[in-house]
Amino acid sequence: MPRNFIFFSLAVLLLFGAVAAQAQDNGLQTLRGDVGLSETGVAPDVRRQNTDSGRFTRAYRQAPPMIPHKIDAYEIDLKVNQCMRCHDWPRNVEEGAPKISETHYIDRDGVALDYVARTRWFCTQCHVPQANAATLVDNDFRSAIDVE
Ligand code: HEC
Ligand code: HEC
Known part of the structure; x- marks a missing residue:
C-alpha cells in the first residue's frame, strides 16, 4: 500500500474521531436516544393520522x-x-x-x-x-x- 494512502487514511480516522467526540460533548441526541448500538430500544408510540x-x-x-x-x-x-x-x-x-x-x-x-x-x-x-x-428531536x- 502506498505510504501516502496510509497517512491519508489515518488523518481521516482521526478527524472522524474528533468530530464524534465533539458531537458527544454537545449533548446531541439521535432518534435512538440513549440506547446503545447493540441494544434494542422501546418501539415508539404509533401516531394517529x-x-x-x-x-x-x-x-x-x-x-x-x-x-x-x-x-x-x-x-x-x-x-x-x-x-x-x-x-x-x-x-x-x-x-x-x-x-x-x-x-x-x-x-x-x-x-x-x-x-x-x-x-x-x-x-x-x-x-x-x-x-x-x-417533535422527535427538539429544533428551532x-x-x-x-x-x-
Ligand atoms: C381514492 C382517491 C385518492 C387516492 C388513491 C389518493 N388520493 Fe390523495 N387526495 C384525494 C382527495 C379527494 C384529496 C383532497 C382532500 C381534501 O381536499 O381534503 C387528496 C389530497 C391529497 C394531497 C393534498 C394536496 C394539497 O394540495 O393539499 C396530497 C399531497 C395527496 N392527496 C397525496 C396522495 C398520495 C401520496 C397518495 C398515494 C399514497 C394519494 N394521495 C392517493 C384522493 C386520493
Ligand atoms: C421529490 C419530491 C416529490 C415527489 C416524489 C412527489 N411530490 Fe408532489 N409535490 C412536491 C412539492 C415540493 C410540491 C409543491 C411544489 C410544487 O407544486 O411543485 C408538490 C405538490 C403536490 C401536489 C399539490 C399540487 C397543487 O397544485 O397544489 C399534489 C397533489 C402532489 N404533489 C401529489 C403527488 C403525488 C400523487 C406524487 C406521486 C406520484 C408526488 N406528489 C410525488 C414534491 C414531490
Whole structure:
C-alpha cells in the first residue's frame, strides 16, 4: 500500500474521531436516544393520522403539501402507483382530487412529459400523511408563516 494512502487514511480516522467526540460533548441526541448500538430500544408510540381537521398549511411556499387522507391501502412499487388513480389528470376531475403539480410532469432533463416523471414516482418520499405528533428531536424550525 502506498505510504501516502496510509497517512491519508489515518488523518481521516482521526478527524472522524474528533468530530464524534465533539458531537458527544454537545449533548446531541439521535432518534435512538440513549440506547446503545447493540441494544434494542422501546418501539415508539404509533401516531394517529390526522384526517379530520382539513389540510395542514404548508410551512413554506414550496413545501410539499401533507397528505390529508389515509394511504395504508395504496400501493406504490416499481410498476403500480395507486396514488395516480386519483391524482393524475383527467381522473382527478371526477375524483375531486388535486392534480399532481405541473412540476411532477417534468423529468430531470427539463423535458415536459405526458405522464408523471420517474423522479416523482415514489410520492411518499416527499409527501407524508399529516399527524398531530410531537417533535422527535427538539429544533428551532419555524414555519415561514410564523416568521413574517
Ligand atoms: C381514492 C382517491 C385518492 C387516492 C388513491 C389518493 N388520493 Fe390523495 N387526495 C384525494 C382527495 C379527494 C384529496 C383532497 C382532500 C381534501 O381536499 O381534503 C387528496 C389530497 C391529497 C394531497 C393534498 C394536496 C394539497 O394540495 O393539499 C396530497 C399531497 C395527496 N392527496 C397525496 C396522495 C398520495 C401520496 C397518495 C398515494 C399514497 C394519494 N394521495 C392517493 C384522493 C386520493
Ligand atoms: C421529490 C419530491 C416529490 C415527489 C416524489 C412527489 N411530490 Fe408532489 N409535490 C412536491 C412539492 C415540493 C410540491 C409543491 C411544489 C410544487 O407544486 O411543485 C408538490 C405538490 C403536490 C401536489 C399539490 C399540487 C397543487 O397544485 O397544489 C399534489 C397533489 C402532489 N404533489 C401529489 C403527488 C403525488 C400523487 C406524487 C406521486 C406520484 C408526488 N406528489 C410525488 C414534491 C414531490
